[in-house]
Amino acid sequence: MRKRKQFLVIIVLSILILVCCTKNKNENKKTEIIYQDTITENIDVDKNDFDNEKKIELEEEKDYVINWDDSASNDKVTLEFSLCDSKGHTFCLYHNITNIKDVDFTERKDVPYSNWSKINSDDFSVIWNDENGAIVILKTKSSAYTTRRGIKVGDSVSTIKDVYKDFSLWQTDYKGKVIVGVSKANMLEEEMMTLAFWTEKGIVTNIEIVVGENESWIDRN
Numbered sequence: 447m448r449k450r451k452q453f454l455v456i457i458v459l460s461i462l463i464l465v466c467c468t469k470n471k472n473e474n475k476k477t478e479i480i481y482q483d484t485i486t487e488n489i490d491v492d493k494n495d496f497d498n499e500k501k502i503e504l505e506e507e508k509d510y511v512i513n514w515d516d517s518a519s520n521d522k523v524t525l526e527f528s529l530c531d532s533k534g535h536t537f538c539l540y541h542n543i544t545n546i547k548d549v550d551f552t553e554r555k556d557v558p559y560s561n562w563s564k565i566n567s568d569d570f571s572v573i574w575n576d577e578n579g580a581i582v583i584l585k586t587k588s589s590a591y592t593t594r595r596g597i598k599v600g601d602s603v604s605t606i607k608d609v610y611k612d613f614s615l616w617q618t619d620y621k622g623k624v625i626v627g628v629s630k631a632n633m634l635e636e637e638m639m640t641l642a643f644w645t646e647k648g649i650v651t652n653i654e655i656v657v658g659e660n661e662s663w664i665d666r667n
Contacts, residue, residue: 513520527639527655529584529591584655603648
């Protein structure tokens with residue numbers, strides 16, 4: 447009789463232990479599922495945030511891409527050093543001029559003592575490197591050409607300072623004219639670029655964009 451009671455006690459204890467283990471296992475599984483759902487939800491949120499940020503970034507970059515050129519210098523800074531005409535042409539430093547559609551090369555001339563070529567007209571001048579077509583100098587005295595930010599001949603110095611307020615502008619006097627400009631580095635080419643506005647009585651008379659710092663650029667004029 448005593449052995450029978452002991453056997454029953456063992457059976458009862460075994461059943462209790464089995465029930466407790468099963469309960470704990472189910473609780474752990476439930477916790478794991480909740481934890482996994484939480485991780486999945488967080489990952490989805492983070493991915494959506496990343497996609498939205500990337501979309502905004504791409505939209506911001508869209509206006510700065512020059513589609514006609516495969517130049518490596520398609521960065522925001524270099525693209526500031528360009529002139530646009532009413533025909534939709536964009537002439538930008540370091541970009542290959544031969545890739546611009548409908549450019550008339552019949553007036554092309556050699557630049558003496560160099561491997562450069564140029565096209566000169568009454569209101570526009572462009573010089574490029576013959577080896578790769580890279581534009582190195584742009585000049586205009588016409589309001590038909592604008593900078594990337596829309597500045598043209600006839601605009602005021604105060605407009606320049608407002609439009610380029612996120613740049614460090616320099617100013618110098620040269621042969622009775624006041625020149626206001628921007629100089630930035632092209633990190634790929636490891637050279638400086640200069641955008642200069644020649645002014646008289648506070649009004650832009652001509653615009654010049656060149657490879658080189660403002661001091662060396664003034665010596666060439």
